[in-house]
Amino acid sequence: MMGKNLEVATFGGGCFWCTEAIFKRLKGVESVMSGYSGGKRENPMYEHVTTGATGHAESIEIKFDPNIISFKDLLKVFFATHDPTTKDRQGNDMGTQYRSVIFYHDDSQREEAEKYIEEMEREKAYENPIVTEVSPFENFYKAEDYHQNYYDNNKSYPYCSVVIGPKIKKLMEKFGEKVKDNYK
Numbered sequence: 001m002m003g004k005n006l007e008v009a010t011f012g013g014g015c016f017w018c019t020e021a022i023f024k025r026l027k028g029v030e031s032v033m034s035g036y037s038g039g040k041r042e043n044p045m046y047e048h049v050t051t052g053a054t055g056h057a058e059s060i061e062i063k064f065d066p067n068i069i070s071f072k073d074l075l076k077v078f079f080a081t082h083d084p085t086t087k088d089r090q091g092n093d094m095g096t097q098y099r100s101v102i103f104y105h106d107d108s109q110r111e112e113a114e115k116y117i118e119e120m121e122r123e124k125a126y127e128n129p130i131v132t133e134v135s136p137f138e139n140f141y142k143a144e145d146y147h148q149n150y151y152d153n154n155k156s157y158p159y160c161s162v163v164i165g166p167k168i169k170k171l172m173e174k175f176g177e178k179v180k181d182n183y184k
Contacts, residue, residue: 006030007066009074010037010103010137012057013082014090018164019060021151022081022171025183028068033061034143034150037103043141052095059103061140071109073178075116080174081167085128091163103137110134
């Protein structure tokens with residue numbers, strides 16, 4: 001990674017197994033790490049976050065090359081691969097830890113996220129209003145090792161095939177040209 005000017009994006013879009021599996025497949029994405037962001041508890045563990053009491057959302061930290069994929073392209077994939085209209089819920093996963101949230105790292109990311117949300121609302125891209133939070137990045141704590149690369153390590157697990165598989169299919173249909181060759 002020497003010589004590359006990488007940027008960081010942090011998103012929460014429900015279960016981090018899902019979001020990690022999607023974003024790691026994109027050209028220009030150097031790494032994706034599952035973790036916890038947006039809460040006050042330091043060094044939380046999964047059993048703490050899953051209670052909803054920590055304030056953290058299951059999140060991913062994306063390191064990307066803006067010369068290959070833009071932050072706006074990441075936003076497009078983010079909004080197309082989860083439901084940004086359900087508060088504190090994605091499918092059967094419920095609680096504040098599954099909220100839809102963009103943790104912006106600078107004013108440029110905040111402005112781009114707010115502008116894109118306004119654009120989608122104006123175009124009535126969704127039947128219901130978008131409830132995605134746009135919040136300042138404060139912290140990110142890496143999730144336990146068994147959560148990293150979960151989908152690719154557990155494809156036969158029912159949750160992976162029933163919930164994540166269709167999201168990957170949607171990614172391929174809508175953004176196939178942005179997917180790394182080794183994932184096609």
